[in-house]
Amino acid sequence: MSEYLRRYIVDKKHHQFRKDHPELEHLAERFAGEELSPKERMTRRFELAASLEEPVLLPEEQICFMRTVKKLPDCFTQDEWDEIKKHHFIHELGYMSNLSPNYERVIAGGLLAEREKADEYGVRIIDAILDLTERYRRKAMEEGREDIAQVLARVPAYGATNFREALQSFRIIHYSLWLEGDYHVTTGRFDKYMYPYLKADMDRGLYTRESALELLEDFFLSFNKDSDLYPGVQQGDNGQSMVLGGIDENGRPVFNLLSELCLEASRHLMLIDPKINLRVDKNTPLRIYELGSELTKAGLGFPQYSNDDVVIKGLEKLGYEHKDACDYVVAACWEFIIPKVGADVANIAALSFPKVVDVCLHRDLESCDTFEAFMDCIREEIGRECDEICGGIQDLWFVPSPLMNIMIDGGVYDGAKYNNFGIHGTGIATAADSLAVISKYVYDEKRFDAKTLIEAVDSDFAEHGELLPLLRNEAPKMGNNEDLPDSLGVDLLGSFAASLKGRKNCRGGIYRAGTGTAMYYLWHADQIGASPDGRRAGEPFGTNFSASLFARINGPLSVVRSFTKPDFTDSINGGPLTMEFAASMFRDPDSVSKVAALVKAFIDMGGHQMQLNAVNSELLRDAQIHPEEHRQLVVRIWGWSAYFVELDRAYQDHVLARQQYVV
Amino acid sequence: MPEKGIIFDIKELTVHDGPGPRITVFVKGCPLRCRWCHNPEGLTAKPQLLWKENLCVHCGRCFVPCGHEECRPYGRCLHACERGALSIAGEEMTAAQLAKRLRGYEDMLKMMGGGITFSGGEPLMQPEFVYECAELLGGFHLAIQTSGYASPEVYRRIISRMDYVLQDIKLADPEAHRAWTGVDNAPILENIRWLKESGRQFVFRVPLIPGITDTPENLTAIAGIAGEHRVELMPYNTMAGAKYAMVGMKYTLGSEPNRAMDYTRFFENAVML
Structure with missing residues (x-):
């Protein structure tokens, strides 16, 4: 890699080419005035933005195309959105997201095909892409960068004939999808x-490994x-996931030299994109x-691991065809989706x-004679919540996206082959620990009664504060390999x-249960006060499928044991067990290999998804005080990595609050 | 009644305590008083109150008389602190109880190619307990990390039950050994002589303590004892003093790391950990 180019991008020098364009102002109002259809709006906006783009070739780069148009305006006015929302359920921003386009087909066949x-609309968007490509090609000729010009003469108009053309073709299509307004555009099974x-x-001898x-x-x-121009809850939440390894539809392992190079490239670059996922199964070698x-x-x-043995089986149980299930990838974070044909x-x-x-605690606990009766209320309430x-x-x-429509086989305007909806399940450890407290202390040991517990929770432990040490520190917690929680x-x-x-669901698909939290580990935690597990009001839940933040955990083996107990083939929307290890754990190659053995054990025991972090808390604390000195410090948030100093404090603090395992 | 042992920690996924990922059992009590010891709560063979000052807000709730039987020896209530600033180091249990707990991880440890390591403290201080554990833990890969300070009978009896030995050598010079660890190294050296001939798998462990054990003289002398056997050099833990305040003790060594040099050069077959 060109270290110069890396520094150039890290130092954001390429931002100097970005511009605001008056032509893009009040776009939605103009569209509304003309009463344009949504597809026409998407197409016009793309044509306009592409025409405003200025070709820039960065020093020493081989793969070109970058945004100079700073901000992409909305296609609809607020009034129009309000009207749309009266008649429709709108997911997030309303534009298509979290899809895994068929890059393979388009790279191989070219945009002209x-x-x-x-x-x-698709024709007009393709024409706009090819026009911009031609302007890039001419720029390359002017600057004497004939290698780039030669590549652009071929792709993306025609099918790629070599590795570099394929990469460049990918880049242009990926860039174009974001410019269309699609977001969380994932890269699929890249290797x-x-x-x-x-x-x-x-x-042919054109490349060495190096x-x-x-x-x-x-x-x-x-x-x-x-x-940084892409939309997300926080900087870094942009969904550029890449999936490596795994089996193909015949059960053969995919992992190849390119997979290995991708892991290596990510390690060298030390940047937060692309986000690396590694598919593994019980036959994956320790290496x-x-x-x-x-x-x-x-x-x-990185990487986040997912278990083919569990995920494929789970997806098949949900009705996915075998070959599609075998091809699964992850969406922006960890949700399992089907590339090329899926619109889940x-x-x-x-x-x-x-x-x-919380609902059942207040409504039902005092009237339930047995814990089992209380659990029936819990199960019923889950059903009601799902209703x-x-x-x-x-x-x-x-919002219909003409280019994305091309990129998903059979089109995606009104859904595609798969139109299932995934529902995250948040705060599982907080809930299980709370139920364990109720089971053990209210029913079994009768240490205190329901009324006392409710008063304690409602007052955030201002009343019956003496219960707090018991509930927080001595009560059984999920993650310690104890049967009850x-x-x-x-x-x-x-x-x-x-x-x-x-x-x-309303698109003819089904619903899938999952183990992820996303940002709900903060949002949902704020919806309730304290909880019976001793969690005080305002304390967040754990990330995804993890122990509660303050739980005292025996160690990584207990956690793995606890968190592999469910049969994940019935709840396979995605959401990993997350564990933080002190960076010192990885000091020597032998230790790295031992951590690898733990991941392998997790997979072999039937875990579905796992994500490990090497954390240096001292550095993180220093970064909160001196952000300017730690611009490149990276942390994992809930399904994506980010530069620590660019995060809101609540997300920074959450990372620091997670339990760390040290040597 | 089987004899009870006392342990102060069970640590999962230890990566420097023998082959593969391991669970390390820290047996409480040690005859040595190495000035660099980073587990001061492992020194005495009795349960001990740990007070984490950084978590304490001095609310005084732990001083309110509680009547709990288990709190009586400490004059503090162990169940009063919501922040978890108070705990006890030292859990008494029978070998059967410990073995039962560890059995729960047998399949995982086997999957990972790891095992159980007895460390401390000094596991040879509780030979009957450790021996009985070893008897009950058939099928596990067992290792021991020891100072080697025990009678030859005890040493041989326990070591013979182990698949792997992490044998410390701290100081070769008897005088220096007495000065810095509080005990004579003659029994240790005798046990090492036996170990070398025993046919057991083992590795020597040398803690590199700046100016005390990491001197060319000491390392050269240790190299003479180790010969061609593998030696693992452990860099000075600059956080070694972290837990002293918790047990009301004072750490007397500094927090400067080792000099930047290649310590392996003194040995035939050494690695840095």
């Missing part, structure tokens, strides 16, 4: 569809050029886990387990999955 089959190009080139890595790193840099752990050691929060909305809503407990969540998602509408966790997740089973 797509143009033949596209609708009128699977890109490797044939690399292999052919290497067979020169291929250099080009790949240049390409990886391109993910970081415009990402691949070791390569993964080498990357974990770098501290980027994998993060459409979230169920708060602690809220369910409410699912009932609220009617007439889903997305762990089995309650299994029960909660199972009830959630069972409640969603058989429901049809």
